[in-house]
Amino acid sequence: MSEENDDKPFEASEQKLRRAREKGDIPRSPELNVAAMYLGAWLAFAVGAGLAVKAWLAMATRALGSEGWAPGSTGAIAAALGQYAGWAALALAAVPSLVILVALIAGRGLVFAPQKLAFDLNRINPVKTAAQKFGKSGLVTFGISLAKAALVCAGGWLLFRSLLGHLMASPLAGDRWIADLGVMLGRVLGLALAVSVLIAGLDMGWQWFDHRRKNRMSRKEMEDEYKDSEGDPHFKAARRQRAIEIATSQMLADVAKADVVIVNPTHYAVALEWKRGSGRAPVCLAKGTDEVAARIRERAKDNRVPIWSDPPCARAIHATVEIGQEIRREQFAAVAAAIRFAEKMKEKARAGW
Known part of the structure; x- marks a missing residue:
């Protein structure tokens, strides 16, 4: 029995346990x-x-x-x-x-x-x-x-x-x-x-x-299962969903670094960062709609990031700017107003208002 366990050093995967359950095991x-x-x-x-x-x-x-x-x-x-x-x-x-x-x-x-x-x-x-x-x-x-x-x-x-x-x-x-x-x-x-x-x-x-x-698995069983799973639509969907969750989690973590969050006030939210003196336009750190937008607003409140309501600007940036990209030239004026508002809010916070 110990030799059998030595030949199968890996814990059973969820896929193998699911197949075993389908067989009544x-x-x-x-x-x-x-x-x-x-x-x-x-x-x-x-x-x-x-x-x-x-x-x-x-x-x-x-x-x-x-x-x-x-x-x-x-x-x-x-x-x-x-x-x-x-x-x-x-x-x-x-x-x-x-x-x-x-x-x-x-x-x-x-x-x-x-x-x-x-x-x-x-x-x-x-x-x-x-x-x-x-x-x-x-x-x-x-x-x-x-x-x-x-x-x-x-x-x-x-x-x-x-x-x-x-x-x-x-x-x-x-x-x-x-x-x-x-x-x-x-x-x-x-x-x-x-x-x-x-x-x-x-x-x-x-x-x-x-x-x-x-139901422990050998290395060969693990490799064969991985190859089979590459073509499994359920496995692909689960992997894609996991990737989306990881990306969303990282995006929400970046909201803390934003200078301002522009919202529409319930359906859209975009978080922007502007590094003064860099010569670059503000960069989109996070964006989302509905539930994701609510999570962005919540994260902004938790980290005291100013929230500026500008529905047309929020929708435009969400539709045209990807995460990590700079905003477009036609959006400069609206974003500048949001950044001025954010700076005033930060000055008031420093003054103890």
């Missing part, structure tokens, strides 16, 4: 489903126990008491008991199933992969099965199962000791034995839920790590 934790089942059973018990116990207690009290039942009411009694039992069975089946489904969807563990339905000889390969059972994955799985058994035994013993008083007093409790039974069932489910959640956390961590380990 995802980190799966059976213990998570068990924990979800116990959680559903606990919820069903917590919600339904109060209603069911009252009804059953009334029926048991009447059956065991002195009132008795009216002649010919046996069928009604059986129907009522069957109805209660049916609703209880439905709740105990539906609620855990719903919780398991929610857990699978939340953990992105619900994947339809037709490839998994195809016949595969490797699934009945005894050599591969033995390697899985006695390899690193099998040993970790055995360790998790052993820890689960130890926790259940220890928790069961502590629970038995805590419930010993209820068990000893139940023959003398009269009608209270049903309430005591509810307490005991609730604590048993609580213990099972606590142990399952702890084991599910350990198992999920291991399954995620093992899935990443099995």
Whole structure:
């Protein structure tokens, strides 16, 4: 196993993990489903126990008491008991199933992969099965199962000791034995839920790590994937979007160096820098529309760069001047007015206005 890891020193790429997911190869934790089942059973018990116990207690009290039942009411009694039992069975089946489904969807563990339905000889390969059972994955799985058994035994013993008083007093409790039974069932489910959640956390961590380990990549796989990705339109679009984000981030960082930002006041914004004595016209450091324009204005406010409203000038510079270029001659007069405004604002700021 160590030699295999040495041959594949690189972490799995997002593209490989996506392909693996499409084939149904995802980190799966059976213990998570068990924990979800116990959680559903606990919820069903917590919600339904109060209603069911009252009804059953009334029926048991009447059956065991002195009132008795009216002649010919046996069928009604059986129907009522069957109805209660049916609703209880439905709740105990539906609620855990719903919780398991929610857990699978939340953990992105619900994947339809037709490839998994195809016949595969490797699934009945005894050599591969033995390697899985006695390899690193099998040993970790055995360790998790052993820890689960130890926790259940220890928790069961502590629970038995805590419930010993209820068990000893139940023959003398009269009608209270049903309430005591509810307490005991609730604590048993609580213990099972606590142990399952702890084991599910350990198992999920291991399954995620093992899935990443099995999908590690060699240098050749990395190179082949990169070559294949060059023609992938999704990869190109993602790379182009990333390049745009980097360029936009750098452009917004340059707003702090601007002398003035000319706006229209909501849809356009251009940031200009003028280096006095350089013999050059003002240079466009940043420009944008709508959301980008709002971010430019926000960055200008954060860095105390004066903002000048001149819609025609802002639209003209945005349409004709690229980032890093000087403004055009026909824009000199409007930009000069903006720079004079910016200088006055800076003088007032220095004077403490």
